[in-house]
Amino acid sequence: MSTQQQEPESQESPQDPEMKGTESPQQRRLKEKEEGMVDEHAEEEAEAAGETVHIKVFRYDPEVADKQEPRFDDFHVPFEKGMTVLDAVMYARDEFDSSLTFRHSCRQAVCGSDAFFVNGSQMLGCKTQLSELEQPVRIEPLPHQEVVKDLVVDMDHFYDQMHAVEPYFQDEDTPAASDLEEQRQSPENREKIKMSSRCIWCGACMSSCNIAAGDNEYLGPAAINKAYKFAMDDRESEEIKEHRLRILEQEHGVWRCQTQFSCTEVCPKDIPLTEHIQELKREAVKKNLKFW
């Protein structure tokens, strides 16, 4: 197992100057986490005592005849201080079963490829400390998405929804290449869309949303948040904003959100998703409200 340990939490600490002002649900969640868990001392002791962590990993392999029936495999991974869920499954793969399959890349909560369903909740494997979890740690693929193999789910539908909101900057009045100038954004506007721009396309929010689970056409929290980022960006023209709102106010757009807050609670980047969806609902109403 790699000795390199990153501290993904530090990036997201509640003291983050980006997150001043009133306490968001995410901040509160982080605070609770910091207060209640990760007891450094206990971690060191566990490590010194040579303890192992018991993980139960969901297994499914369509290509091997006797592995087509989903099951859970148990692994006992030697505990190391600061070990994350991802570290544990990597150890299990490297030392015990090389066929164990999962996605990962950056190992620092940036690439969004290792969202798992750990102990009944969606989280990023590389951002979740094993010491915070109850044992045995159940590691499963994201719910409501088809399982391709072991912890790997089919993300096509999620990406389709993300692309459906045209997630790229559009401006009709983009200056001609010859007289290109900077497209400046006001600090206030930057502040407004900052959180929404943090999405790493991990799909945890979509997987946690019961509405999305019941309605395959629902754009879902991540896609709506992506649309929010652009719709609220002052540099796009009014017409484009209208066009974006038209996409969002469709039957399977923002109105499908029933404010369960599950997405907001699981988002590893602490994006206030429900808040953004509600704001877009209000924008859509404002656009259509006529007093005559």
Next chain:
Amino acid sequence: MSQSYNRGLIEDFGRWKEFSAGMWAWIFHKFTGWMLIGYLFTHIAVLSSAIAAADGQTMMLAGEQVDAYTGTLQGLESLFIVRVLEVGLLAVAVFHILNGIRLLMVDLGVGLTAQDKSFYASLVLTGVITVASVPTFMAGVGL
């Protein structure tokens, strides 16, 4: 991709361990909503005995001849189970109203960070109002 495994809704929900305030609020809101719709039909059914009463239909209640509407209502009200159901109905209605106000606030973007607290507050208030209503609802019921 050769083949994939679809766990299906039931299996997926079966795995759920972490129910959050927002999700419980959603489930309770749906549940109480359906209960209220169900009650409306019962209500209409009971009220329709007024039509029978207007047509001059009567019934015997405790040895007395009363009109169909009075008889139906008095007959129901004398049952313990109906009184209990009435307390339940009040609880359902109060929660639905309080959570409805909470949802309105959420929609308006007010107090989003306190969405879980407002859910718990709705629950507590519902409990208090329901308990306080018991003496009134249970007054004079023949067990």
